[in-house]
Amino acid sequence: MRSVAGVSIRDALVFLARRRPGGDIGGKWEFPGGKCEEGEGDETAVLREFREEFGLSVTAGAIIGKSSFANNGKTYELAAIQVLFEGEPPFLHEHVACRWVGAEELVKIDLADSDRSLLPFVLPLLVVS
Template structure:
């Protein structure tokens, strides 16, 4: 997008929070949980994989890119979980369900372990607080 054009769908308005996308992948009644390695305050806790949308990047495109980079898979975003949750200053988390199209998820970046877990197994893991509402939403639909 050239300078002076209108904001795109992924471009935050002045003062608006930046978007971090997370992806809920489901297979056989289980969802994919990823254990963080960094930063220190989140290491060892579980989350839905994803990352920051780039300025001007659509959320769906960001999710596809982030899951390719973090897990080595190709996905198709499906439905956005209702709501958004505050992260560090200036960022909010938005979580999407996504269909796994190609590849086997591997912890390539930011994670040291991936697990396909049932909602009951997921509830026993130490999740990052911002991911918990999306986990509850997903568990109610599996």
């Protein structure tokens, strides 16, 4: 199965959202995204997820990295896709909070394990030049 994570970076900060309590990753922070629907490409999936979860219209960029993880006996291929959006989310559908964090906080925050596997691809993008 395939899943996507949208990675949005502004001024050396990355956008994270905190899941509602409950389930395997309840209360954890994540790069927003989710499972690809049948016949759906990665870019289309990340656009849909941001629209459904935050009411945001985003622009999808390059895939910055891939990893895999297991959940409930199924193996998922996870693609991290760079996304751009203006402003802040008008609503939170599956999350209780969102915020922008720098590299130092990102490595310490209670991040979902599947998204932690993407840190080698994300952290180099947060370097201030």
